Amino acid sequence: MGIHVVTGSASGMGAASASVLREAGHTVIGVDLHDADITADLGTAEGRRAAVQGILDASGGQVDGVAAVAGVGPAMKDAAAVASINYFGPVALLEGLRPALARSSAGRAVVIGSNSSTTVPMIDDALVGLLLAGDEDAAREHARAAQAAVPAEVGQAAPSISAYASSKFALARWVRRTAVTPPWAREGVLLNVIAPGAVLTPLMLGSTGVGEEPDPDAFPTPMPLGVFGRPEDIAYWVHQFLRPEARFTTGATLFVDGGTDAAMRPDAQPTAFTL
Template sequence: MGIYAVTGSASGMGAASAAVLRENGHTVIGVDLHDADITADLGTAEGRRSAVRGILDASGGLLDGVAAVAGVGPAMKDAGAVASINYFGPVALLEGLRPALARSSAGRAVVIGSNSSTTVPMIDEKLVDLLLTGDEDAARDHARSAQAALPAELGQSAPSISAYATSKFALARWVRRTAVTPSWAREGVLLNVIAPGAVITPLMLGSTGAGEEPDADDFPTPMPLGVFGRPEDIAFWVHQFLRPEARFTTGATLFVDGGTDAAMRPDAQPTALTF
C-alpha cells in the first residue's frame, strides 16, 4: 500500500479523494486549513513551505502520490488571493514534493483544474504570463486591478471569476509543460489534471450563491447529462490517476464535467498540428 498526500482534505472533492484512498488501504496525509493532519495555508509562501515540510516528515521523504485538490472559487472577494491559492499553492507544493515522488517506484501527481479554464470567456492573458513566469506579487496586483474593472453586476456575483478561470488555465498549462520535462517524465513521476465541471460541493454552492442544489436545466452552462457531479465522481478519477498501473499517461487534462466542455466547444478537440 502507498503513502499519498491530499490537499483540501477537510471537505468536498479533497475529502472524497482522501476517503477513496484510505478505503483502498493507503496511508493519506491530509492538508487543509483545519481538520487535517497538517494545517497550512497554501495561499502564502510560508504556508506552502510548512506543508511541504510536514508532508516530508510524515512520509519519511517518500511519497507514492499527491492529489493537489485545495482551491477557492470565483465568489472569493480578493482576486489576488485566488491567484495565490489556485496557482502558486499547487505549483510550489508539487515542486517541493517532486523529489519524494521520484523516490517511489511509481510516483504520481494529479491536480484539480476546472472546466472554467475553457468555458469561461474571461481568460486574462497577461495574468497567465505572470503566473507562468512565477511573479506572484505582480500576478496578485494585476488580478486585483482587473477585478476592479469588472462590471458592477458581475463584480457582486462573481468578483474573482476571471482570476479563477485564468488561474486554472495557467495551472493546466504549467502541468502540460512540466510533465514532459526530464526531472518529471524521466524520473517516472506522472503529472496530470482533472478538470471538473459543476460538482455539488460547499465551494460550488457558495460560488453560485445557491443555498441548495440548483436545477441543472437552469444552470448557466450546458449540462448534457441533466445532473450535477458529486465529489465522489472526481475522487474516482483522482484514484485512477494515482494508481501505479496508470503508467503511460502524463501531461493530460481529463474533463469530468458531464459533457459541458464538449457541448460548448464540440470542435475544440482534437486540434490538428500545423506547420
C-alpha cells in the same frame, strides 16, 4: 499500499478523494486549513514551505501520490488570493514534493483544475503570463487591478471569476509544460489534470449563491447529462490517476464535467498539428 497526500482534505472533493484512497488501503496525509493531518495555508509562501516540510517529515521523505485538490472559487472577494491559492499553492507544493515522488517506484500527481479554464470567456492573458513566469507579487497586483474592470453584474455574483478561470488555465498549462520535462518524465513521476465542471461541493454552492442543489436545466452552462457531479465522481478519477498501473499518461487534462466543455466547444478538440 502507498503514501498519498491530499490537499483540501477537510471537505468537498478533497475529503472524498482522501476517503477513496484510505478505503483502498493507502496511508493518506491530509493538508488543509483545519481538520487535517497538516494544517497549512497554501496561499502563502510560508504555509507552502510548512506543508512541504510537514509532509516530508510524516512520510519519511518518500511519497507515492499527490492530489492537489485545495482551491478557492470565483465568489472569493480578493482576486489576488485566488491567484495565490489556486496557482502558486499547488505549483509550489508539487515542486517541493517532486524529489519525494521520484523516490517512489511509481510517483503520481494529479491536480484539480476546472472546466472554467475553457468555458469562461474571461481568461486574462496578462495574468496567465505572470503566473507562468512565477511572479507572484506582480500577479497579485495585476489580479486586483483587473478585478475592478469586471462588469458590475458579473462582479456581484462572482467577483473573482476572471482570476479564477485564469488561474486554472495557467495551472493546466503549467502541468502540460512540466510533465514532459526530464525531472518529471524521466524520473517516472506522472503529472496530470482533472478539470471538473459543476460538482456539488460547499465551494460550488457558495459560488452560485444558493444553499441547495440548483436546477441543472437552469444552470448558466449546458448540462448535457441533466445532473450535477458529486465529489465522489472526481475522487474516482483521482484514484485512477494515482494508481501505479496508470503508467503511460502524463501531461493530460481529463474533463469530468458531465459533457459541458464538449457541449460548449464541440470542435475544439482535437486540434490539428500544423507545420
